Amino acid sequence: MRSTTALPARRWDGSPTRPHHRPRALRVATDSPSRLLCAAQPARCRDCGNRIDWYTRTNQHPISLHPHEMTAAAVPARYRWHVSSGIAHPAHDGTPWCRVPHTTLCPAHPATAPLTEQLAELRRHLALRTRRLLDTGAFTPHPTEPAPAPLPTQCQPARPVVQLLYCRYLAPRPLDDIRCVAQTRLRHRCTHPVLTPDAPTGTWTLMSTTPRHGQLTLPAPKMAVYDLGQLPYTEQLRWRAQRCPLHAAASQVADLALAEWEVFDPLIHHSHMHPRLPTAIRHHGRTK
Known part of the structure; x- marks a missing residue:
């Protein structure tokens, strides 16, 4: 007998649950302002362990955004971002939804300005997830001062x-x-x-x-x-x-x-x- 129980959309740590399928070939459009094959580069914050999406800004510098959209009315104007053609823009595009920089919500750093009730609640949710990742050993915070790398034969700087x-x-x-x-x-x-x-x-x-x-x-x-x-x-x-x-x-x-x-x-x-x-x-x- 085959079970009809639906699988959850995401795991407890926020990572998506996708069925195994054959990957399809992707191509970059000739008129795309970004050469990235994917619109975003999923990763984990090195300070709190929560999921983030890396996007390219108009000045070609990367920015980490919260992976989910939020109601624009619950986000102050200075924190609103939107993504168009794979490029992140620091403004609102007029839709009811927007993106928020992860640095605004990261529980590993103190808040630089008072947050709205919705943003403060999301920040507490991310803090609880960070605590759970730490307790289970699934995440280790990045050290403030990295360990010095062994000196190679030629005295080259580690980050020139x-x-x-x-x-x-x-x-x-x-x-x-x-x-x-x-x-x-x-x-x-x-x-x-x-x-x-x-x-x-x-x-x-x-x-x-x-x-x-x-x-x-x-x-x-x-x-x-x-x-x-x-x-x-x-x-x-x-x-x-x-x-x-x-x-x-x-x-x-x-x-x-x-x-x-x-x-x-x-x-x-x-x-x-x-x-x-x-x-x-x-x-x-x-x-x-």
């Missing part, structure tokens, strides 16, 4: 500062480990690195960290920066899109992940500022 397109970015990992975000023919993420021997490379140089007007004095007058500004414009676009040379020329190929560049802020990322060039070789803790 890169200059391209007249802007400075903080890389997510060492230059050799930055991976292409494009989709392969087998529908997997490309395993090729962005930095390849057969492509033009940048140069390490010491650049000034002169503070702006009214900014606090920085610990060092200069810092090591991997400068890509001397490369051709197309090469700098390739680095900004985080693609390998093979997929840089394929405009119809979709992306399976967001580019991981973070706009460099010397006050926030001062721990990643290094006053010397990473060209020395270290042996047994000493520099030659």
Whole structure:
């Protein structure tokens, strides 16, 4: 006898319950403002463990939104976002529903402004879910200070500062480990690195960290920066899109992940500022 009991739409931790089915091929429209194959990149908040959706903003910077829509009347205007063609916009589109940034609801951080009753209730619900994830061991909070990585043979920074397109970015990992975000023919993420021997490379140089007007004095007058500004414009676009040379020329190929560049802020990322060039070789803790 076959049971007719319907399966729940979601599990207790909020993840969707989907039946197993054959995946269909997806393509990015030629007029799409985003190259992401999916409209959103589902993930977990590293601070509270709750589900979030990553979207690309109009300035190409990612933002994490609460995965469910909310009634626009229950959300203050400054917290209302809407998604159009895979791009998140910080405004209301006139519909009865809107999206809310996860940073507004994250129970791991104090609220920056008074919340409405509906938002406060949702924040308490997420806090209870975080507590349950912690009690069951399904979530471990991200440490405030990450453990130092072992030093490689060449003294390379774990998160180097890169200059391209007249802007400075903080890389997510060492230059050799930055991976292409494009989709392969087998529908997997490309395993090729962005930095390849057969492509033009940048140069390490010491650049000034002169503070702006009214900014606090920085610990060092200069810092090591991997400068890509001397490369051709197309090469700098390739680095900004985080693609390998093979997929840089394929405009119809979709992306399976967001580019991981973070706009460099010397006050926030001062721990990643290094006053010397990473060209020395270290042996047994000493520099030659």
